[in-house]
Amino acid sequence: MTIQLPTEIWWRILDYLPSNKVKQLGRVNRAFLEKARQSRYQSLVIYEYDKKTKRRLKKIRSSSLGHYVRSLTLCVQAWPASDLIRWDGQTGDSLSVVDRVRSLFDSHYLPRKTVALKKKRLDRRIELIFEAMTAFEHIQEYELIWEEYDQDCPEEFIPEVKFASSLMTIFLSMLVISPLRGTLTKLSLQIPTHIALDCLAAADFPFLEDLKVFLWKSQCSRAKDWDILTGYLGSENLAKFISGLSSTLQTLSISRLDPSINLDRDFGRVFDLLCRTNFPFLRSFDFCTRSRYLRKGTPSLDRFVRQISHSVRSLKLSHLAYDTSSSSPLHHLDHRSWISNVLSVQGLQTRAFSSLTSLRIKDGSLSAHLADLSALLTSVAHQLVSFFLEDNLLTLKEVETVVCSLSHSSSPLRYLGIEPRDLAPDTFDLLVCAFPGLRELSLSFERFTSSDDDVIPMTEEDVRCMFPNLCLDLGFFCFGLMNTAGATADGIICLRLRSAVSLEIELCLMR
Structure with a gap:
């Protein structure tokens, strides 16, 4: 048996x-x-729209294996990596010798033939995806990804970008009318900002709980002063789409990775519309921007965060920088960031974030405005389980400020990530006294330092005694890498993650 x-x-x-x-x-x-x-x-990823993919889908359907498929991912390449043979057996949309001979007698033949070839490719891909969407009735997760290469698009592939844009728009439209909309609980869209979102404005997904939207800067929209002249045309449609999910949505993640989208003008409109809708079940909110400047925010974002503050349990606010040089305006610490504005507004509210258990902040200038963060941390210290502050190198005094704000007589904090500029034994002493129940600690720093004149080695056992719940991978700490207090280390010590109960240490800047 x-x-x-x-x-x-x-x-x-x-x-x-x-x-x-x-x-x-x-x-x-x-x-x-x-x-x-x-x-x-359970996870079906369609990257190539060729005969091999078509045979694979046919095999899954004919073998009655479709009920296992729970996740569908579609990838759309903006342009091909090279002129490889496509799934329809042609090298791109190249024309035969016969076609070129015919064009000698008909000046309109080549344009008609080119359009016909593109339509044929488009129709075959639509047919392939439509079969996938209708054949697998139990799909709960759907992901649509726009892929571009880092280098500029070659001139000869500009028509390919337009073709991919048409395909992306059609896939979005198919999603709205396909049976998938009645079963999806998780949706992830990585969309270039030149793609219209008209079809999503009135879309109905009755069971959708998790929505992630990534807005990319595409080669197709790299025109001069594009953001100044037109702005992001999809703002209102995006807001209407999100608002339509308010009765079921539990997780909302928005990433503005196209710097031409103005945070105040374009996303000000998005959050202004979202503020008119109640999201009673929203438990997690993640908002990420990417640009050179941090200063200008939008009051409507502050209002939206305040509106959801009583129900949200996980909050993540991030700003990703293009330029990390010291001359960049991003690193002028006297510039107040939009994240500081959000935190300061919430800190003034009574019982704001009464359900918050996880907070992650990434903002290169927040260390100059710790008072905004400290007020918020103090109000939630009795309930916060996880806190990560990234992209901010803190002095020992600033570390003490953060730790003091998080300290509570019965602190539930189990996961902590901070970036002290100088890592010394005093840092561990401070953390162990404040958070004896810590299970995961992530530290990024510039220098190893010692609080004493004599260098004192720190072994694995020392850390084990301080944090008995931590699981270490490497067995040696050494502060003897520097000659005097404040000197820069010559090497890297990294305790690699080994389980959920772990310690991760990273030397982030080498000199």
């Missing part, structure tokens, strides 16, 4: 096996066959 092990054990085994080995597990017993099929087919 075959022993039927619990499902959790099968999943554990599959986690440690490469994907090409999963198929072989079906030979063990029926339980392994079931779990192997789940692991193999």
Whole structure:
């Protein structure tokens, strides 16, 4: 008799096996066959729209394996990496010798033929995706990804970008009318900002709980002064789409990775519209921007965060910089960032974030305005389980300010990430006294320093005694890498993550 092990054990085994080995597990017993099929087919990624993909989809349908598919990911390449043969057997939309001969007798033949070839490619891809969307009735997660290469688009591939844009728009429209909208609980859209969102404005997803939207800067929209002249045309449609999900939405993540989208003008409109809608079940909010400047924010974002503050449990605010040079306006610490504005407004509210348990902030200028953050941390210290402050190198005094704000007689804090400029034994003493129950600690720093004149080595056992719940991978701390207090270290000590209970230390700047 075959022993039927619990499902959790099968999943554990599959986690440690490469994907090409999963198929072989079906030979063990029926339980392994079931779990192997789940692991193999639950996530379906379509990267190439070729005959191989078409055969794969046909095999899944004909073998009655479609009910295993829970996640569908579609990737749209803005332009090909090279003139490789496409799935329809042609090299791009190249024309044959016969076509070129015919063009000698008909001046309009080549344009008509080119359009026909593109339409044929488009129709075949639409047919392929439509079959996938209608055949798999149990898909709960859907991801649509726009992919571009870092280098500039070659001139000869400009038509390809336009073709990919058309394909992306069609995929968005198909999502709205396909049976998927009735089963989806998680949706992730990575969209270039030149793609219209008209089809999403009135979309209905009755069970959607998790929405992630990434707005990219595409080669197609790199015109001069594009942001000044037109702005982001999808603001209102995006806001209407999100508002329509208010009755079910639990997780909302918005990333503005196109700096031409003005935070005050374009996203001011988005959050102004969102403020008119109640989100009773929203538990997690993540907003990320990317640009050279931090100063200008939008009052409507402050109002929206205040509106959801009583229900949200996880909050993440991030600013990603293009230029990290010291001359960049981003690093002028006297410039108040939009994140500081959000935090200061919430800090003035009574019982703001009464449900907050996780807070992650990434803002290169926040260390100059710690008072805004400290007020908020003090108000939630009794309930905060996780706190990460990134991209801010703190002095020992600033570390003390943060720790003091987080300290509570019965602190529930288990996960902490900060960036002290100088890492010394005093830092560990400070943390262990304030957070004896800490399970994960992430530290990024510039220099190893010692608080004493004599250099004192710090071993693994020293840290184990301080943090008994931490699981360490490497067995040696050494502050003997520097000659005097404040000197720069000559090497890197990294304690790698080994489990959920872990310590991670990173030397972030080498000199």
